[in-house]
Amino acid sequence: MTAAIGTAASVGIYAAQDRTIGEGIDDASASQQVKMRLMAADSAAFQEVDVEVANRNLLLSGSAPTEQHRQAAETIARSVRTVDHVYNEVVVGEPSTLVRGAQDELITAQIRTRLTASPAVRAININIETFHGNVYLMGTARSQHELERAAEIASVVGGVRRVVSFMQVRSPDQPYYAQAAQAGPEYRGPDGVPGGDARN
Secondary structure, three states, X not given: OHHHHHHHHHHHHHHHOOOOHHHHHHHHHHHHHHHHHHHHHHOOOOOOEEEEEEXXXXXXXXXXXXXXXXXXXHHHHHOOXXXXXXXXXXXXXXXXXXXXXXXXXXXXXXXXXXXXXXXXXXXXXXXXEEEOOEEEEEEEEOOHHHHHHHHHHHHOOOOOOEEEEOOEEOOOOXXXXXXXXXXOXXXXXXXXXXXEEOOO
């Protein structure tokens, strides 16, 4: 029952975002696959590796004990066919503490609050990951200005060391009736053969 509720809630979020429900489900599935493969490969080494997927772009953040583990995590992430790009921000040998983890969660919450309050940003399209004060933004923006504004908002939150944006500019799809209005009515001659744009 709980899993069903969680799935329904996720679908609701995808429907509100500037991506299709199918794209949202594909991203969630890719994230889950990578997490499962990391745990199967070495649960102890990869327990602090975080996985975030947005628009077929995958972010690895957190920490791993060695450079070999860091590279192995990237190899595993690239093995999932629904992932186009992998951004590897895993650091070597910097495990988090309970205090540091709580601080990062507070930073993420504060950024989320500020993004939601900003009329210039559609916060639901943005995923936030924070590790040791390093903030990573994933998702989509409707313009270059919105992308830059989101990074600016994140950068002024207390405790943030740096902001790395992997967001992409993507205009929301127009409904079919808006596309038809832009195209204009088609003129047809008396015999019903298309004769060009009625506005000409």
